[in-house]
Amino acid sequence: MNQRSSSPTMRLEEISSQLPDYNPNALSVAMATEVISQFVSVTNVSETVDIRNALGRHLAEDIISPINVPSHDNSAMDGYAFGYPHPAEHPNNDFRIIGATFAGHPFVGDIQSGECVRIMTGAMIPMGCDTIVPQELTKSVTDSTVSIPLSHLRKGDNLRCAGEDLSEGKIALAQGKMLRPADLGLLASLGISKVLVRRRLRVAYFSTGDELRGLDETLDAGCIYDSNNYTLQAMLTRLGCDAVDMGIIKDDPAILEASFRQACESADIVITSGGVSVGMADYTKQVMAHLGDVAFWSIDMRPGKPMAFGKIFSDDHSAYLFGLPGNPVAVMVTFYFFVRPAILRMMGAVNTQPLMIPAISKYTIKKRPGRTEFQRGIASLNEGGELEVVLTGAQGSGMLRSMAEANCIIVLPHEQQHINAGNKVMLVLFEGLI
Incomplete structure (x- = not known):
């Protein structure tokens, strides 16, 4: 059974x-x-599936993040990491370069005032550093020194803090969510390889x-x-x-x-x-x-x-x-x-009704009140960048060709009367980005 x-x-x-x-x-x-x-x-x-087989499935339970994302403070830029000083301490903005750090290869050592570390995007922030200057803003770079324009920076610039995307213990994805490509990437970033989904x-x-x-x-x-x-x-x-x-x-x-x-x-x-x-x-x-x-x-x-x-x-x-x-x-x-x-x-989805968006009707659409009409349309952007829509032609219920030509359904509500050219209508697009 x-x-x-x-x-x-x-x-x-x-x-x-x-x-x-x-x-x-x-x-x-x-x-x-x-x-x-x-x-x-x-x-x-429900059933448990590998995330590689989970695209389009609906979660049967909340996904709780087991870690912070990101797991550590890291750099959002290629540049130099340093402890933001009082400007009076460095009137010439010159800092001594004492090393370099790369993603996956943390810098080991103490960083004093007036010192900095060459840092790459994603690299862990060294102890004693709280600000990143992008390399394109620096001047007078040598093998041992760099000039950092402090007046162009604020403390904490270009630093991504641990857990700022997602904190450990928080809901990463809610029950009922249909898993899309970005969701699978998020699961992988949390180290989660299998999920419970509705069958x-x-x-x-x-x-x-x-x-x-x-x-x-x-x-x-x-x-x-x-x-x-x-x-x-x-x-x-x-x-x-x-x-x-x-x-x-x-x-x-x-x-x-x-x-x-x-x-x-x-x-x-x-x-x-x-x-x-x-x-x-x-x-x-x-x-x-x-x-x-x-x-x-x-x-x-x-x-x-x-x-x-x-x-x-x-x-x-x-x-x-x-x-x-x-x-x-x-x-x-x-x-x-x-x-x-x-x-x-x-299947446990939270949002089940199709998303409707407004568009401008390019031509008059005849409609009598007392019934909801779903008409086939072709939506496109006009020269002004506004979304507008036209009918595919005759709207007989046996005319499947007009459905094949359409890229949206125009939804005309129960009380709606004729729509004049230039008026707004609501439509449901057939295709989406993700």
Whole structure:
């Protein structure tokens, strides 16, 4: 039996009953987000991995620094280390050079007033020194003396103190943090080679519909290739999930139920595309309702209006369920704004909602109030250095090419009306630096 997330304390009906104005037939994006957030719980299974295999994983515990970083006072510059004197003691600013120190090779000896040590970046500060002068500021350098312009310096300049980056005993990385390249470097700098992380989620996904064909099949009249399979697999992989491809399931109640049970018994989350609207052949809703605690929503959004969410059960197994629309763009939008945050929450992430940033709309965007719209855009910097955005063109939910051309999603809130050229909008970028 697979180990799963801890069960939520309330059923969907209990959660929704506590939300004012809850209406499954006209649900706002904000309310759908709230229900999912309350219903989904963090997985309770963790594993220890080498930091070389920890990229993109979420920490299951706080990382406490076992040492000071840096571990000793050291130089931020190539130059000369000395004890900052009273200017009257050295009217000519001349200091005697008594040695040199390099990173990993500390200077041994006493340094008196008027003496200095040649020092390299990262080298340990010698006893008796508290200031570093960069070599480019020095004058009249010989093998034994150097002129240091004290008027250009203050005591403590160019010195990196022990623990100024991170003190021993302090939290270096907090539980729930998704590990990025800089985090792995930080762990290595602390001498930590292994970390406890949340285990990868297993997510089973399949498409429903008699009209769907695989890429190796003949495209009969009235049929289409199943593109959702490939976008879902890619989005799940980017999130660090173990994606379980169950292919295409025909519009047959018995086959659908068997597929749901198989998915439930092998995964933490089940994602379907298609079959959640009101079509005569949409048997998926019936099977979902039969197998678990599932809500069927008509969300005030475009694209992606029909969606199912809940939990299904098979014998002693359970799995969270997301029944997404069938149109390709609607699948991607509902995944990014509903499924992705739920997956991140289950993996213990602290911040699960996508980061939205402001941009200037270059052209007018038509929008009626009463629904949230997610429109595909292309964002770029204008000549003034401001971020601006334009639509990719027609915004039909089946137009996957426009999603491929986009580098962002423009989020137009529920109450928003038409946006005039020059007005600000909020957008979510597809790509980030790290």
